[in-house]
Amino acid sequence: MKLLFRLKQEWVIVSAIFLVGISILALSVPFPVFWIDESMAVNFTYQANDVMISDLLVSGAHPPLYYFIVKTIRIVFGDTEAVLRLVSALFFIFGGLFVYLLARDIGGKKTGYISLVLWFSNYFLIFYAKQVRPYSLMAFLSVASSYFLYKLLQGFKWKYALWYIIFGLMGLYTNYWFVLVFLSQVVILLITDRKNWKVLWAMFAQGLLFLPWGLIYILKFNNYESGEFIGPANLSMLRESLSYFATGQWLIVSLAILVGISGAFLFRNVEALKAKILGCLFIVPIVSAFLISQFIPIYTPGRREIVALPFFIILVAYIISRIDDRRWQASVSILLVLFTFQNVFDRGAMTKEWKDNDKEIIQNAVNASGKNDYYILYGLSNANFIYYTRRMNLGYDPKIIYFPEGMSQRPDSLGPIQALEKDGVKLNYELENLLDKIKSVKAGKIFLFTHDDAISPNVVDLLDSNLKKMDEIIPRDPHMGSWIGKITIYEGI
Known part of the structure; x- marks a missing residue:
């Protein structure tokens, strides 16, 4: 007992x-x-x-x-x-x-x-x-x-x-x-x-x-x-x-x-x-x-x-x-x-x-885009973009350009970004390659996803010099930490 x-x-x-x-x-x-x-x-x-x-x-x-x-x-x-x-x-x-x-x-x-x-x-x-x-x-x-x-x-x-x-x-x-x-x-x-x-x-x-x-x-x-x-x-x-x-x-x-x-x-x-x-x-x-x-x-x-x-x-x-x-x-x-x-x-x-998060700003970008628009995904910004656009059931596959190009093969790795931080020649090559890709596609608008790091300003400067800026989508502070620091919208070429 x-x-x-x-x-x-x-x-x-x-x-x-x-x-x-x-x-x-x-x-x-x-x-x-x-x-x-x-x-x-x-x-x-x-x-x-x-x-x-x-x-x-x-x-x-x-x-x-x-x-x-x-x-x-x-x-x-x-x-x-x-x-x-x-x-x-x-x-x-x-x-x-x-x-x-x-x-x-x-x-x-x-x-x-x-x-x-x-x-x-x-x-x-x-x-x-x-x-x-x-x-x-x-x-x-x-x-x-x-x-x-x-x-x-x-x-x-x-x-x-x-x-x-x-x-x-x-x-x-x-x-x-x-x-x-x-x-x-x-x-x-x-x-x-x-x-x-x-x-x-x-x-x-x-x-x-x-x-x-x-x-x-x-x-x-x-x-x-x-x-x-x-x-x-x-x-x-x-x-x-x-x-x-x-x-x-x-x-x-x-x-x-x-x-x-x-x-x-x-x-x-x-x-x-x-x-x-x-x-x-x-x-x-x-x-x-x-x-x-x-x-x-x-x-x-x-x-x-x-x-x-x-x-x-x-x-x-x-x-x-x-x-x-x-x-x-x-x-x-x-x-x-x-x-x-x-x-x-x-x-x-x-x-x-927190006032904003990735899902909300990705939704804002999608609402402002159409089938003929392109998304340039810098670094690891691709992760939440791919997940949430899949969940949004757009009815079409979003057109993506990865930067650096190596991110298309290794979308979950920081390696391609870190390689650019160490090699200025490679960075210039990637920037030129990105511009060539933009010129080769017939994009209505281009949505550039960037991060608050040392490489992103180089990408922004490149597009500012060659494209017409239309708008920006910036997360309101305070916001959840993210690899999407800002989305800049440009007219296509």
Whole structure:
């Protein structure tokens, strides 16, 4: 009877935390329209499957799994922002379940409760739970895979091995940082039970099933010098990454950690092996990525390190729960939730102040254009233009000229733009090529999309010198950050 009561009490508390977490997520105001990374992800899924795979092997930052999930949802349920973003929200919620299960197995129910509060109040996770990007999926798969590894280390069962392989393999086919999660799991096996051949075989099977894709990717990939991959990581980037792990909460988290460590020394109730396991899962991916980035830059703060975040959360919860006092644990949990509500409301207030966004100014441009008009899409301004004009059902394909020309082949890469910043000769060639294209088409009007950067003024000067300016569409301030800084309308030649 007591056991039944305890089980009911446990799941009542867990359910209550889930409800609070889902409420926080529901109150969090997303971007009113897609950020360009979201549009690029959706636009990419309109290609044939073989083309998607080929592009990802040559120049993609992610393996194919997430794109195929997005493509499936888009085909079945539609391509609206709300539908596609819901996928990330669901992975965020599922991730909370596995965070609780792993934390409970490691430190008991109270560690599980605090972990769940930390998970659902973490703004880094909430931010990506509202976007069409793979980061919620990465965090979910990271903790789910590690949970089943922990179960295997407690006692081998084939069902645990199967789930470990499935979740681990899904992670490897979602993002290459998951290789570092896999590495941390190998380190854990070596620390805890290096002679456990059954678990080793499960790891081997997982790695073997990813090996063909991984080898082909290494041999074919040629995009290291473009976009976010430029430059080795430094300590300031590492500090920035850690700042996201408790956005808006670092004061309370830091104090709680210090008090928890004091309690751990006082009560001597920290199990060293469990602390090592959590430490490996948290530290190995971050440090490995940092070291690899000194040779092959792969480190971008505020994104892929999310794979290590679940273990940071559980480690913090484990430390806090070493003081076995309900008032202490409840006070920390309430403060964490209050800090997060403050973050959510502040972000929502800022978002509501925005007067314009990409969808609105693209709609304004479309309303002012016709079938014979051309759009010159500078840099990454193509992402939201392509997504939203597709949604507008124009009844015709808009006529597009990409600038630089290389953007037509790699519309989701900053590489072609950055190449012009480094090479004045190439910039002049691209400008001359653009003018030749404008002269060769019979355009009624030309709509030039530009960005607030160093290259855009050169394009504007070129068209100002050779065409008659008719009008401008400028986003009203304050507005959502965008790659569309201004649309200038010219008469065609």
